[in-house]
Each structure stands twice: as structure tokens, then as C-alpha cells.
Amino acid sequence: MSDFDLELASLRKVFPGGTVAVDDFDLQVERGEFISFVGPSGCGKTTTLRMIAGLESISSGGLFIRGKDVTHVPTEQRPTATIFQNYAIFPHMSVRENIEFGLRVRNLPGPEVKRRVDAMIDKLELGDVADARESVLSGGQKQRLALGRGLVTEPEILLLDEPLGALDANLRKSIQEELKILQRELGITFVFVTHAQAEALSMGDRVVVMNAGQVEQISDPFELYTRPKSPFVARFIGRNKIIPGTLASADAKTAEIATDFGALRGVPSFDAASAAAGSKAMAVVPSEYVDVLPSGAPVDTADGALDVVTGAVQSYDRVGQVVYIAVELTNGTGVRLETYREKVEDRGIAPGSQVELRWKPERTTIVLDAA
Amino acid sequence: MHRLTSLRWILAFYTALFIIFLYGPFVVMAILSFQQGPEGGPQFPIIEWSTFWYKHVLGFAPPSRIAPLPIGEALTRSLTLAFATMVVSTLLGTLTAQAFRTRFKGSGVVFYLVVLGMMVPGVLLGLGMALVADQFGIQRTWWGTAFVLHVVYTYPFAFLVMLAIFNRFDRSIEEASWALGVPPGRTFRKVTFPMIFPGVLSAMLFALTLSYDEFPRTLFTGGNQVTMPIAIYGTFAVEIHPNLFAFGVLTTLFSFALLVVYGTLMSLSIRRARARVSGIQEDVT
Numbered sequence: 238m239s240d241f242d243l244e245l246a247s248l249r250k251v252f253p254g255g256t257v258a259v260d261d262f263d264l265q266v267e268r269g270e271f272i273s274f275v276g277p278s279g280c281g282k283t284t285t286l287r288m289i290a291g292l293e294s295i296s297s298g299g300l301f302i303r304g305k306d307v308t309h310v311p312t313e314q315r316p317t318a319t320i321f322q323n324y325a326i327f328p329h330m331s332v333r334e335n336i337e338f339g340l341r342v343r344n345l346p347g348p349e350v351k352r353r354v355d356a357m358i359d360k361l362e363l364g365d366v367a368d369a370r371e372s373v374l375s376g377g378q379k380q381r382l383a384l385g386r387g388l389v390t391e392p393e394i395l396l397l398d399e400p401l402g403a404l405d406a407n408l409r410k411s412i413q414e415e416l417k418i419l420q421r422e423l424g425i426t427f428v429f430v431t432h433a434q435a436e437a438l439s440m441g442d443r444v445v446v447m448n449a450g451q452v453e454q455i456s457d458p459f460e461l462y463t464r465p466k467s468p469f470v471a472r473f474i475g476r477n478k479i480i481p482g483t484l485a486s487a488d489a490k491t492a493e494i495a496t497d498f499g500a501l502r503g504v505p506s507f508d509a510a511s512a513a514a515g516s517k518a519m520a521v522v523p524s525e526y527v528d529v530l531p532s533g534a535p536v537d538t539a540d541g542a543l544d545v546v547t548g549a550v551q552s553y554d555r556v557g558q559v560v561y562i563a564v565e566l567t568n569g570t571g572v573r574l575e576t577y578r579e580k581v582e583d584r585g586i587a588p589g590s591q592v593e594l595r596w597k598p599e600r601t602t603i604v605l606d607a608a
Numbered sequence: 609m610h611r612l613t614s615l616r617w618i619l620a621f622y623t624a625l626f627i628i629f630l631y632g633p634f635v636v637m638a639i640l641s642f643q644q645g646p647e648g649g650p651q652f653p654i655i656e657w658s659t660f661w662y663k664h665v666l667g668f669a670p671p672s673r674i675a676p677l678p679i680g681e682a683l684t685r686s687l688t689l690a691f692a693t694m695v696v697s698t699l700l701g702t703l704t705a706q707a708f709r710t711r712f713k714g715s716g717v718v719f720y721l722v723v724l725g726m727m728v729p730g731v732l733l734g735l736g737m738a739l740v741a742d743q744f745g746i747q748r749t750w751w752g753t754a755f756v757l758h759v760v761y762t763y764p765f766a767f768l769v770m771l772a773i774f775n776r777f778d779r780s781i782e783e784a785s786w787a788l789g790v791p792p793g794r795t796f797r798k799v800t801f802p803m804i805f806p807g808v809l810s811a812m813l814f815a816l817t818l819s820y821d822e823f824p825r826t827l828f829t830g831g832n833q834v835t836m837p838i839a840i841y842g843t844f845a846v847e848i849h850p851n852l853f854a855f856g857v858l859t860t861l862f863s864f865a866l867l868v869v870y871g872t873l874m875s876l877s878i879r880r881a882r883a884r885v886s887g888i889q890e891d892v893t
Contacts, residue, residue, distance in 0.1 A: 290783075291786075313786045313789045313790055313792075318788065321784055323778070325784035326784075328781075338785070338798070339789055342791070383784075390789055
């Protein structure tokens with residue numbers, strides 16, 4: 238019925254007791270896409286993954302894998318493999334037996350099983366520990382074993398539930414890269430659940446941001462970073478500077494809000510026709526686009542007028558090449574900025590000095606604040 | 609400092625007392641089992657050290673006025689009954705505990721119904737069963753009515769042991785198996801069961817020992833073919849001779865021998881696992 242590799246249609250999960258864990262989740266995934274689910278704990282991302290895996294029943298809505306309705310198909314009959322956060326390695330089996338286990342039920346000829354297991358052990362460099370049990374494996378080895386055990390069954394979709402959560406930072410980074418390479422090599426769809434936004438953004442072709450059971454935004458990482466669609470995403474993703482105000486005017490391309498600092502402009506994230514002037518809104522500016530200058534510094538208006546807010550520097554800290562500047566704005570709110578040393582060093586910025594924060598209005602996103 | 613040493617003495621005294629009460633009866637019984645026979649009785653002083661009563665139990669003693677212990681058939685019955693009870697109770701206990709891993713309607717009530725089996729006084733249960741059997745014309749036998757009560761009694765123990773085991777069981781390991789395409793039945797056999805096996809062994813041990821020396825329920829429902837504890841109790845009615853003590857020592861030694869075998873097997877398998885591990889680590893470095 239559909240050409241998508243994975244399709245979620247109004248997926249909903251209500252736990253016994255009435256808690257709605259996931260509500261109205263729509264998603265279409267192309268073959269070979271790397272999809273990240275990100276959100277704070279309890280947002281429903283893992284529950285959604287478990288519904289796709291068949292480990293959690295679906296309260297309403299539909300789930301399709303390669304156009305086939307699998308909404309009520311039991312776990313073991315779905316063409317998915319799942320990697321668990323704690324790896325869930327069978328402790329009473331060796332590395333080799335762990336990898337073989339999923340193939341044993343598939344009625345493959347013995348030599349074929351052996352060939353596939355050997356190839357997987359080679360590929361994941363587990364040869365040295367092939368006969369060892371879980372207790373002697375390092376974190377990285379367990380991770381690779383969990384991966385190999387799933388991949389050897391040749392799933393259509395690989396589901397990963399915070400698979401890097403238990404690893405230290407360095408290992409995390411290298412396994413992130415390995416996973417990405419592996420995914421491109423295999424060309425199968427990966428669904429990757431994480432609570433770390435940096436991980437979600439760096440790994441995913443598309444990122445699904447979830448909060449309190451709702452999907453907040455589905456976008457590619459750059460758009461998510463630069464054009465948040467909701468206050469939650471503006472706060473959760475990236476390091477955005479957020480200035481609240483009320484909507485003054487909006488058309489399809491620009492919106493203007495009235496704030497403590499006067500009018501601020503930006504690109505609306507909403508349908509201009511449906512938004513009433515006077516409703517609460519916010520200007521969201523990614524930190525990277527904000528420039529810090531001493532008050533009264535000449536303004537270069539070659540590219541059009543800039544938006545400006547003013548304040549006083551509270552602290553100015555140098556850490557290597559990076560400078561951290563804390564500014565108290567004229568309305569009393571504090572802002573922390575991070576910039577490169579050579580960019581601001583000769584501007585004479587010091588604690589106590591008056592500064593202006595400037596940015597191009599087209600970098601700003603105007604987001605309606607429903608709350 | 610001073611308070612600590614005095615506290616240590618108090619605890620040492622308490623521990624000593626505990627050990628005396630725990631093993632004292634057995635030591636006294638063991639000593640008296642070497643009483644001279646057949647004239648010597650089950651009391652101090654020891655007239656003369658001898659192994660007469662051991663020969664008497666094993667049937668090597670010359671005929672005397674003291675009848676041999678009626679243990680041959682009773683022992684076989686008790687062991688058969690204990691074994692059957694162990695199998696059925698462990699099976700039921702494991703399956704029930706498995707059911708309790710997911711919350712179901714009325715699980716609280718079912719829990720107390722099961723556990724009631726070990727809470728109800730044995731005498732009452734035995735008497736009740738005997739009355740019911742008579743009412744319905746069911747013959748009371750050790751392999752029928754008594755067996756049912758043995759299961760009722762030991763099944764809650766097996767169930768509680770398995771419940772504790774499943775509480776610590778990491779559910780995601782089973783889920784991982786399903787997710788690999790392995791159906792639930794095979795997952796239970798190949799993944800769950802091997803992992804809960806130590807618990808199953810403990811449940812079996814519980815059921816076996818509880819059934820083996822069960823007294824009040826069997827007394828009322830076992831019929832006239834008696835089990836071991838009833839047979840021994842029966843000898844009290846006449847006169848107690850040290851042959852009973854000799855038998856007690858022999859069964860205790862048998863239990864110890866079983867424990868030694870069990871311990872040796874365990875340490876052997878652990879050592880084998882360690883050897884395997886260190887061999888691997890050498891390969892790696």
C-alpha cells in the first residue's frame with residue numbers, strides 16, 4: 238500500500254491506568270534513512286521504538302513495514318532487530334552462540350549459518366573473544382556483539398534504544414561514526430533513540446523531537462537547529478537565545494514581535510494567516526549568529542538593518558580559544574554567549590562595559606508560545 | 609574500646625549458645641548411637657562403646673528381643689513421595705511465578721490463595737482432607753490424598769522462591785530473544801530456563817526436604833501404608849532404642865555426602881569457567 242520502509246500512522250499508546258505515553262505519531266521513513274528520536278526521559282521515544290519492535294502493544298493507529306501491516310504481528314515475526322541499552326546479551330552463551338542464536342530458528346543449512354556467523358565475527362573484530370562469555374567482554378565488545386547478533390539476522394530495520402548510553406565519551410564518539418558507516422554500507426533503515434541532542438543531530442538524516450508523548454518536530458538536523466517550530470524545540474535543541482514578546486504582525490515571510498527591546502523581526506515558524514496579533518510569541522536566535530559589540534560601535538548595514546538588544550557585561554572568561562561572555566540585558570534577564578577569542582579580543586569588552594548584541598533578522602525564527 | 613570488647617564477648621557467647629542449640633541434639637544423638645547393645649538404652653552413661661545399633665539398623669545384628677526398625681518400605685515411600693512432590697511443586701511454582709511477572713486482574717487474591725497452602729496449620733488441613741475423603745469414599749493413601757496435601761504445602765515455597773528469582777530477572781534478555789525472531793516457547797527453553805536454573809534447583813530442594821519430613825498432613829491422610837516420619841513416630845509408642853539414633857546419624861551422613869557432591873560439582877564448574885576466561889585473556893594480551 239505504501240512505498241515507505243517504515244510508516245507510523247496516528248500511532249498511540251495508552252498504558253493501563255490511562256497514561257498516554259505516545260499520541261498521534263505520524264512518520265514516513267524512506268528505505269535506508271537514519272532516523273533519530275530525541276527527547277527528555279519519559280517523552281515516549283522508547284515506547285515508540287518498542288511499539289515498532291513489537292515489544293509494546295499498539296493502542297490505536299497503524300504500523301507498516303515495507304507496506305505490510307504489522308500492527309498486530311508478534312515481535313518474532315517482524316523483520317526488525319533491536320539493540321537494547323543494556324545490550325541484553327545472553328549470559329550463558331559464548332559470543333559465537335549469541336550471534337548464532339537468531340539464525341538457529343531460521344532453518345538455514347549449517348554451513349550457511351557458520352559462514353554468516355564467521356563473517357559477522359570478522360566484521361565486528363570479535364574473533365579474539367568468540368568463545369568468551371559476557372562477563373569478560375569490555376563495554377565496546379558487548380556493544381558490537383549486540384549489534385552483530387541483530388544484524389546477522391539481516392533485518393529490514395534496525396532499532397537502537399540508546400545503544401551508546403553505557404559507554405564513555407571517547408568510545409561513544411568512535412562508535413557513533415562506526416554506526417553511521419555501517420548503516421551506509423548496509424543501506425537499511427536505522428531508528429535510533431537517544432536523549433542526547435548532539436548525538437541525534439549528528440547521526441540522523443532526520444530527527445524526531447518528542448515531548449510528553451507528542452511529536453514536536455520532524456526535520457533534518459540543520460533545519461531543526463536553525464528553524465525550531467515550537468518553544469520546546471527552541472529550548473531543547475541547540476543553544477538558542479530566546480526573547481519573549483507579543484506578535485505584532487506576520488506574513489508568509491516575516492513576522493514582527495514587540496519585546497522589551499522594541500520590535501524584533503524573524504521568519505515565522507507558523508502559518509501567518511492563523512495567528513492573531515497580540516498572541517504570545519518568542520524570537521529564537523541561534524547563539525552562533527549573535528555578535529557582541531561595545532555600545533555605539535559603528536553598524537555595518539550593507540546587508541540590511543540588524544536587530545539589536547543591549548546590556549552590561551557581567552563576566553568575561555577566556556578558555557583557550559573560546560570566550561564566554563555573560564551579559565545582563567536591560568530588562569534584567571541574563572544571557573550567556575560563547576564566541577572565538579580572535580573575533581572579540583580587540584573590541585575592548587570587559588566586565589561592566591555596555592554592549593550590544595546584534596544579529597541579522599533573517600536568522601531569527603518567530604515561534605508562537607501557546608503556553 | 610572497652611565497650612566494644614565486652615560487646616564482642618556477649619556476641620561470642622550468644623553465637624556459642626546458638627551453635628549448641630543447633631547441633632547439640634545431633635551430637636548427643638550421635639554419641640548415644642554408639643551405646644552398647646542390645647541391653648543399653650537411649651541414655652547416659654555409655655555402658656560400653658559399640659557399633660551394635662548400626663549393625664542392627666542394617667540388619668547384621670544377631671536376632672534379639674528388639675524388633676528391627678520398620679523403615680525399609682517406609683523409606684522407599686517417603687523418597688518416592690518427596691520426589692514426585694518436588695517435580696509437581698517446582699513445575700507449578702515456576703509456572704505460577706512466570707504468570708505473576710505480568711500484572712493480571714485478581715493477582716493479589718491468587719497470590720494469597722497460593723500462599724495459604726503453607727500458612728494453614730498442617731493438622732487442620734490433614735484432618736479436613738481426611739473428612740472430605742471419607743465423605744466422598746476416597747481411600748486415603750500416601751500416593752493419593754497425602755500427595756495432594758504435600759503439593760498444596762510445598763508449592764507455595766517453590767512459588768515464592770521462583771517469584772524472587774523472576775524479580776531479579778532482566779526482562780530485556782527475553783525481549784532480545786523475541787526480537788531476534790525466536791518464538792516465546794523456544795525463548796523460554798533456551799534463554800529463560802538456563803538463567804533461572806539455580807533458582808529452580810533451590811525450589812526443588814525446598815519441596816524435596818519439606819515433603820520428605822512432612823508429618824501432620826501425612827498422619828491423617830497417608831492411610832495405613834506409612835511414610836518414614838510416621839514409621840519412626842510409631843516406634844516411639846513402644847520403646848526408644850539407640851537404633852533410631854544410629855539411623856539418624858546414617859541419614860545425616862547421607863545428606864552431608866550429597867552436599868559434598870553438590871559443592872564439588874559447583875566448584876569444578878566455576879574453576880572450568882575461570883580457566884576458560886584466563887585462557888582467553890592471555891590470547892587477547
